[in-house]
Amino acid sequence: MQRLMQRFPQRFAGKVIVVTGAAQGIGRGVALRAAAEGGQVVLVDRADFVAEVAAEAQGAATAGFVADLETYEGAQAAMAFAVERFGGIDILINGVGGAIRMRPFAEFEPAQIDAEIRRSLMPTLYTCHAVLPHMLRRGGGTIVNLSSNATRGIRRVPYSAAKGGVNSLTQSLAMEYAQHNIRVVASAPGGTSAPPRRVPRNAAGDSEQEKAWMNEAVQQVTESTFVKRYGTLDEQVAPILFLASDEASYITGAVLPVAGGDNG
Template structure:
């Protein structure tokens, strides 16, 4: 394995303050990338500083707005002279409940959280990749396009899959690869910022346990994955080792293809 496979590359990772995004950004920095850690959490600066000896920067932005996505990518291009790779890592179900129990505002919030940052990020990065003469976008999707208790989130991730395939077809002639990874249930450290700031009711906790059971039993291994099992495939798709892969959505979910 080439441990410096991203040497000379500029990578932007969104959702880089915690979870999978944090691990991707730190691993990429260790493998030679110049990395911009983007998140709306202020501790994203602390996380970027963990990459000792690497050339990193941090930028706070709300990626649920187009202005946030555009400003983050403009910062990265100015800071490092261009962009080669974008990892769209923002997303995650806010609530778990049967679809009939979702309120309209909650449906909107799920789509805004798990689709719009990727949709905006892909659009905002294109001028920078075109100026560079090509590049790579890796979208973090999910195998939860089939699952219970999170229909709006599932719909958002289905949108990411469609975006990946259509954008890849449209920009292949400009040497831009667009790929996605469909992550399965993943064990991760406790979030410093919870997915649902309002907290879960006892009923919501029950609904979540039902979703967790479904996710676990749908895998061949009958277990959740871990963060390293997601980071490896993400960075493979981002690297030149995957130069003939575009428009693909790679399931990394223990055999559950969603």
């Protein structure tokens, strides 16, 4: 990170950036580094400790905002807050998502399938729609969606379907809005090592059988990479912020795999 900072000390100076899913994991890392590189950053999450994360970016222009992005009203409110606070939106980085359960597809209940799609597709769909009027008024912008290389993988078929939807959304939206100077790209992370979550992915907890299925998925993810390991948070954050930056100005409609060689 220090080498990156020395090379691009103010890569996002003058840019207003909204980062969703910013309370923990990859989203937290993206938000803090974007702020360190000069961005005015709105951190959005439904966890109320997102304000604590915003406060970690000492000396930077940041603000936390609590919203449930599984609702369209939450997405609208988050974008409106960013515009009111900083005057507009230049970059949207969509980090909300994540598999809730790991199990064979035949073992998923209908409500569980719906929950996976609602968590890992709808927030991105809603925020992309909600941010467009603000970017159109501003004369352009950049949207970076977090997809996943798990569009191919075991024990998480509904999540895979949701992330496949994110890829299609990225490509179609990029084609439709390029004429308006709006770039839309995606990063597709693979398995990533991160500190324990403050909010668990599955609030109900995992049974012993579900833990066994999770281990099967972890083994598949690790063995599918060329490098046979999980990535680090820094290895995910850096490509996301490259895609968000002006350095990537000729890249749109692309989904960049960041998964140690496993392209999903």
